[in-house]
Amino acid sequence: MLIQLVLSLPREAGSVPLARRVLDSALRSAGVTADCRADIGLALTEACANVVAHARAADGYQVTIRAEECRCTIEVANADAAVDPQRLAQPMPEAAAESGRGLHIIRAVMDGMELAAAPAGGLLVRMVKRLDFDLGHGV
Numbered sequence: 514m515l516i517q518l519v520l521s522l523p524r525e526a527g528s529v530p531l532a533r534r535v536l537d538s539a540l541r542s543a544g545v546t547a548d549c550r551a552d553i554g555l556a557l558t559e560a561c562a563n564v565v566a567h568a569r570a571a572d573g574y575q576v577t578i579r580a581e582e583c584r585c586t587i588e589v590a591n592a593d594a595a596v597d598p599q600r601l602a603q604p605m606p607e608a609a610a611e612s613g614r615g616l617h618i619i620r621a622v623m624d625g626m627e628l629a630a631a632p633a634g635g636l637l638v639r640m641v642k643r644l645d646f647d648l649g650h651g652v
Contacts, residue, residue, distance in 0.1 A: 516543060516580040522561070523573050524591075529561040532576050536587075540644075543580065549645040552622040553585055559615040560589040560638045580644065589638045590631040 516539050522528035533554045540550045557576070564574045574591040616638075620626045625641040 516540075516578065518576075518578040520576040520578075521573060522576060524565055526565055528574075529558055529565060532561050533558050536578055539578070540580065540585070543644075544646045545580075545585075546645045546647050549642065553587070553640075553642050556619045556623050556626075556640050556642070557587055557589070559618050560587070560640065563615045563638075564589060564591045583644045583646075585642050585644055587640045589640075590633070590635065592631060592633050592635040 518535065518539060520532055520535065522532060536557055537550050537554050540553065545553075561574070561576065574589065577588040577590070579586045616626070616628075619638070619640055623640045623642045625639075627639050629637045629639060631637040
């Protein structure tokens with residue numbers, strides 16, 4: 514199996530559920546279990562929501578999804594985002610906090626996550642998850 518999608522999205526709230534639906538549909542078609550899709554979808558939602566909420570002047574952002582064999586890699590890149598990678602060293606904020614949980618949630622539901630410089634400048638969030646398949650799907 515090989516799925517590769519590149520989405521160029523506007524930096525607006527409506528792009529977040531759109532990206533999640535596209536990802537979920539592709540993974541469902543490949544026979545990925547609902548629980549695995551939910552984790553990946555949650556991580557993508559958090560990464561995209563961070564771009565929408567925290568990017569400064571950028572008009573858009575890019576999501577790259579690659580699923581092959583038993584692994585899904587997602588990259589969310591924004592040319593004008595500013596997140597301090599040291600935030601990951603801080604404890605998860607209290608449940609009542611209005612922000613600051615996104616990167617922690619991503620790290621909790623994915624098998625790997627890293628922050629890096631995006632090729633065009635800005636921030637790249639790379640997330641990796643091992644895929645679980647529904648044996649009844651024929652995969």
